[in-house]
Amino acid sequence: MTHASDWLDELRHFVHDRRLSKPLRSTTVSAAESAAERSIIAASLASRLAEIDAMRAARRVLPNADPDPAIVITTSAVGIAAVEEMLASVPDLSTLAGNRVEAVTELEYRLWCIRSPDEGFIHHVNVWNWIKTAIPKQRWAEFSDYPLAGGEAYWLHREGCSGAATLDRRGCHLWKWNGRHAALLRAFVTERRVGPLGPSVDGA
16 A cells, blocks of 8 residues: 555655646636635644644544545645745744644646545545635625625635644635735634535535
């Protein structure tokens, strides 16, 4: 059976080769928006990555699970930049993460798992953390308890974890964006459409 380190190395090679033909592209429209997304994602991920030792301990109840799993963060292009900045600026967190953490897009992760499935999370833990900034207006009625002012828009911050046994979780948090800064409206809102392995590929 492939060890977690081999599975992760192969994922990295796959992602590297894919990005040569399909470079990462951010959907953010301004520097302020990018900075706000990075800040939200980094704050959330810092808390999750600080639990790496607890994740390893929790995985001992999973049959055949590698005790030192790969930690695969699925996020957006902005989130990948946030992870890189966070690990570079927080030495303690970088040391804790070691060489077992890799940030990829949701699509890259799903394509890799088709090629090299790890459905029982033997080799890895999936931590997802990204923000849907383009919420279709037909969905705004779901959030009518939190009305927007002119020029504002909803953001959905989706985050969670699979493969960490008792530490598995999923959450979606409602934010608003006014073109200059983001503000949390409600933590842990319920969405209509979220796929069985975390957020759907199209992020609807």
